[in-house]
Amino acid sequence: MEKCMITFRSVTPAQRAEQLLRRAGVRCELHRTPRYLAQQGCGYSLRIQSHQLEQTISFLQEHQIPYQKVYCGESMEAFQ
Amino acid sequence: MIYLDHGATSFPKPLSVRRQVQDAMARCGNSGRGGHGPAMEAARTIYLCRTAAADFFDCVPEQVVFTSGCTHSLNIALRSLFKKGERVAISGFEHNAVTRPLYAMGVETVVAGRKLFDWADTLEQFENVLKKGVSGAVFTHCSNVFGYILPVEEMAFLCRKYRVPFVVDGAQSAGCLPISLRNWGASFVAMSGHKGLLGPMGTGLLLCGDTPVPLMQGGTGSRSESVEMPSFLPDLAEVGTMNVGGIAGVHAGLSLVKRMGLSKILHREQQAAERCVKGLKQLGYQVFSGAHQNGTVSFVPRMDCEELAEKLGSKGIAVRGGLHCAPLAHESAGTLATGTVRLSFGHEATVEQAERFLSVLTRI
Numbered sequence: 001m002e003k004c005m006i007t008f009r010s011v012t013p014a015q016r017a018e019q020l021l022r023r024a025g026v027r028c029e030l031h032r033t034p035r036y037l038a039q040q041g042c043g044y045s046l047r048i049q050s051h052q053l054e055q056t057i058s059f060l061q062e063h064q065i066p067y068q069k070v071y072c073g074e075s076m077e078a079f080q
Numbered sequence: 081m082i083y084l085d086h087g088a089t090s091f092p093k094p095l096s097v098r099r100q101v102q103d104a105m106a107r108c109g110n111s112g113r114g115g116h117g118p119a120m121e122a123a124r125t126i127y128l129c130r131t132a133a134a135d136f137f138d139c140v141p142e143q144v145v146f147t148s149g150c151t152h153s154l155n156i157a158l159r160s161l162f163k164k165g166e167r168v169a170i171s172g173f174e175h176n177a178v179t180r181p182l183y184a185m186g187v188e189t190v191v192a193g194r195k196l197f198d199w200a201d202t203l204e205q206f207e208n209v210l211k212k213g214v215s216g217a218v219f220t221h222c223s224n225v226f227g228y229i230l231p232v233e234e235m236a237f238l239c240r241k242y243r244v245p246f247v248v249d250g251a252q253s254a255g256c257l258p259i260s261l262r263n264w265g266a267s268f269v270a271m272s273g274h275k276g277l278l279g280p281m282g283t284g285l286l287l288c289g290d291t292p293v294p295l296m297q298g299g300t301g302s303r304s305e306s307v308e309m310p311s312f313l314p315d316l317a318e319v320g321t322m323n324v325g326g327i328a329g330v331h332a333g334l335s336l337v338k339r340m341g342l343s344k345i346l347h348r349e350q351q352a353a354e355r356c357v358k359g360l361k362q363l364g365y366q367v368f369s370g371a372h373q374n375g376t377v378s379f380v381p382r383m384d385c386e387e388l389a390e391k392l393g394s395k396g397i398a399v400r401g402g403l404h405c406a407p408l409a410h411e412s413a414g415t416l417a418t419g420t421v422r423l424s425f426g427h428e429a430t431v432e433q434a435e436r437f438l439s440v441l442t443r444i
Binding site: 015030 | 124131141301304305315
């Protein structure tokens with residue numbers, strides 16, 4: 001199953017997203033954002049299954065949780 | 081020992097608080113500074129407390145900033161809102177944690193409302209000052225000396241009416257009175273983590289309705305490439321390594337307060353305080369009491385207040401004498417020259433504690 005990564009500017013919004021997504025039944029994992037993807041250095045990201053991406057993004061928007069970018073696939077190409 | 085100095089800090093800390101602090105020190109690394117287990121555990125520990133506090137004080141988690149204490153919180157709030165030469169309304173019962181930063185900043189303060197336990201007077205005086213025009217307002221939720229609970233909801237309403245930004249000092253109310261950042265519409269609400277919230281000393285919270293200006297700059301674990309501080313909460317105001325153990329303790333204390341319930345805690349404290357008031361009056365002391373009072377009582381002794389506090393301490397009753405870092409409140413009550421002896425009850429207050437105090441007092 002392809003994975004996607006949603007990056008956040010700091011740990012708190014990433015944690016808030018993780019908590020709310022898990023409550024909504026979306027499986028996600030909190031990690032440090034790889035350095036080559038971290039905009040402006042140091043950040044946290046959530047890894048999710050790609051089939052739940054659309055649901056996740058609309059969920060984040062609905063709860064006004066700011067995220068930075070979405071990367072998908074083996075090469076982690078910028079998706080959004 | 082009967083400890084009646086909860087206005088200074090809660091004591092002894094509940095077992096659950098002590099255990100959580102100890103546990104956090106064994107589990108946690110530095111939050112936001114890595115992806116390994118101990119760092120993530122620290123981040124999780126802080127986040128759990130942040131969400132619990134947000135839920136309890138009616139705001140979103142990002143609006144909860146952890147500080148080293150209420151004084152730290154107030155300094156951030158005051159320096160974010162006001163600047164030199166501005167006029168700011170304050171109540172007649174403010175602590176030095178409010179008056180000293182404002183003085184140091186060159187802010188002119190206008191004292192509004194000096195009558196103890198009189199909501200009508202407090203509101204009338206406060207509105208009169210707001211009408212004349214001020215840059216903002218700062219008021220305590222509850223006097224640390226006299227236990228006077230100010231009509232903060234109505235004062236907040238007046239501030240919104242006159243479009244005046246305001247700060248509430250919740251040092252003595254968090255943990256015994258309801259606080260709602262959302263309903264009040266405050267720019268900031270400052271509080272201790274170690275008094276009514278039962279956490280360890282060295283902890284405080286700042287609820288941010290507005291964006292604060294950081295007092296310090298440094299590492300936040302975010303936007304590391306930039307020489308500028310992050311512009312977003314809570315990172316903006318949480319600089320350097322956080323007090324994870326202390327925050328874990330605040331979370332345990334907050335959980336205990338939630339389980340007990342604010343109304344039950346306040347009722348217990350008030351019952352014990354009322355017993356003291358009655359007994360002190362019977363003994364002929366000048367006691368300050370009235371409607372809208374929490375579990376804190378001040379009285380003027382017939383000897384030096386520090387001397388009496390020391391004598392009580394030597395007989396196992398821990399109270400505080402003096403000015404309680406709030407000369408303005410004493411000026412308002414007319415006790416600046418004498419000071420008072422303050423009894424402040426905590427979440428486990430009992431009428432028996434009050435009676436024991438009275439019994440010891442009569443023998444001095």
